[in-house]
Amino acid sequence: MINMEENMFSKNPEFCKDSYTICMCGVGGQGIIKTSTIIGNGAINEGKKVVMSEVHGMSQRGGVVSSELKIGNYKSSLIEEFNSDMIIGFEPIEIVRNLNKVNKDTKMIINTHSIVPSNISSQKNSYPNIDEVIDILRENYNYVYPINGSQLAKESGNILTLNMVLLGAATADETFPISKDSIIIAMKNNLKANFYDMNTEAIEKGYETVKSLQ
């Protein structure tokens, strides 16, 4: 039986060539879908094939939002379990909720700023201590990059640039297949012109922060 698994279900290197998958998760209103669209556009600018999955719906009402992006030969936009190359958590506990998408070597970019659910007082579970969460993640995964994205966003001029900070953070990892420059070009094609400078600054801030963690 073990034999069968190994032979029959070994990955085909030809198909998996150039594959890179990114899972993004957080809470409604954090700009997750825009961010993944920008990454997708960046990939297209570099001549790559890309598909992406968005979860719409009750996003504006404080619910969970996620998106999955797959660069490579894929037709399906859903990432297989334990198969993300990178996960970007816009909210720290949301990354924990998506751990079934990551493996030991997944690059984990985590905004440490927490958003506590509003009905927390009527829930059985309490909101966990984030430092402890990060410690547990560090024990179990090889590439954990916690950054205070919300703080960096404020420093760039607006809390709404959080997604740009995280985007910059993503580009700092050397496995990330799209260059920072392509990302900035894609950002400019997707967002309003009057925020270019602020957004670019936010991207740089996220980039520098992760570089300093490596």
Add this chain to the structure above:
Amino acid sequence: MALEDILINKPKKKLFLLGNEAAVRGAIEAGISIAATYPGTPSSEIGDILHYLAKDANIYFEFSVNEKVAMEVAATAAVSGLRSFTFMKHVGLNVASDSFMTTAYNGVNGGMVILTADDPSMFSSQNEQDNRHYGRLAKIPILEPSNPQEIKDMVVYGFELSEKFKIPVIIRTTTRISHMRGIVELSEIKTSNNDNNKLKNNLKSNENVHWKKGFFKKNPNRYVPVPGNAAEMHKNLTLKFENIKKINTKLNKIYSAPKTSKNKNSKFKLGVISSGSGFNYTYDTINKYDLGIDILKLGFTHPFPEKEVLEFIKDLDGIFIVEEVDPIMEKEVLSIIGKNQLKISVFGKLNNVFPMIYEFNPDILLDSFKKFYQIAEKEKENEERNNIKDIYDEFSKEEININEYNQSTKLENTQLNKLIESLPNRHPTLCPGCPHRASYFAVKKSIEELEISEDNVIFASDIGCYTLGISPPYQTADYLLSMGSSIGDGGGLSKATNQTIMSFIGDSTFFHSGISPLINCIHNKNKFVLTILDNRTTAMTGGQSNPGLNVDGMGDPAPEISIEKIAISLGIEFVKIINPLNLKKAIETYKEAIEFDGVSVIIAKSPCALIKRLKKRKPMEIDYNKCIKCLECVKFLACPSISVKNDNIVIDPLSCKGCTTCRQMCKEKAIKIER
């Protein structure tokens, strides 16, 4: 990308489009003149984009009052020779079904495409019905795209097909396809010449509209299905359908496994037939693991392409059928095998190879293939039982284990599993400043003050943001069937029980399908309290306009229909408009309404907190000298802006909308307006 890019006429240009954006592009390339919808996830964005682009694209677009009207608007446009497009979520087609069925009989002249977006796994719906059944019910062709490019191309093809056979065409998407973003290569936009001035009988020749108009040529025998005509019409429809069976289509395609595939020469000759999302998962799994199985991808799935399927399966030992929701293609394949007396084993939902309900994903496909090969391996050891039928029997032995579906995977690490299990959940809640929160608070308070036990009050809810009232602390949803059902349910419950009945319906839902039930309730002398939560928009689906507002689907001025006048005109004696954000008045009014003998209508009128043009109001703050930390505000309002931090109540000034609900309910007067 700006939305305007959807309009650019640059063939071969590539855009990164959402499935719903691609649908709009397809309709524009096909040169449609009329489009109509009622918003519903996962197809809502199509309407939002058309709302924005319709005029520039020379399209008349409306948010119809409900899907049935949208169907009628599209049908009459198509019969007048125009290309028309209607789109709706799967359950929307239930609403439209009466006219939909006859549209097949009446046929069309200009092309008519009906896009129905199914919602497997029910991300935002009350069921996961499979609308491919509707094509069979009405004898209408169905196209099933697998990605945004195919959505665009199939919309265009759908119009050609529709026009050729004078029959409407269904495009069936699912949430994953409508909300998938992918690269779409554009084709040319067919410009529909607006030659309105050349129309004969153009009585209103001065009427200058931006869309092309058609001409309705009378032919009652063809368009009025009185029994005699209908018999003839059904004959014609059946004939059309038989003719469609004969056409060749490029939408069905074989993806052959490479000759070099390491598993190509396994003992059994296998194949997969698949469509929609199911195809994507199949393709990726087979190619990622190089399983060496050929795939027949079906894009044109009704009428079922019997010849192509027969050709594909006839030399196979076993065939997998990968389709989401119901085993429809599977039964079609079984029937082909039966008709042709073939010996082929079919592996699908009916014998537990793939789950019977919920959406698929790549992991499900991988699991199923693994299970197949595991059984095959086991059978290999068994000399006597070593053919595909044995594998088939092995699968068919198992009973369906529904509990296995949709269970989130456990990680191998117990520490991590514990952490995941300890997380608080994050369900959607009413927004900060949402007027429904105040309404629900007032309702609960009035029930408490009248000393009616909670068990004796039944809340009949409806479809909209206010359904979120189902969760604590409000718990104001006890029964729900469909759009508009709260009123009929309220009436029914008031006859069936002696309990206090309170129905809730939104403004858009009231227009959609609440008015006739209300007439029923008055005529049949029901007794219940109906709240029409008039938040001045269709909030749940993203804030579309509705007949209660003074703008139409294209942003033009439009007559505003008064809900109050409708209620009064029905002879209802208790009709009161309240501002729910005035809690004291609201509670008083509810107490009166509950005690009223008959149907009492309360119109709780206050705009949705997400409407952008609203005046910004100052946020609240806590007066810590007065706050006694009773936590009532936290517990009874669950406003996302109010939280407990380090043992203190805090209000987040950024998200607080200044609605003052908390300020009014705090008995200690400890909440004040920020200075």
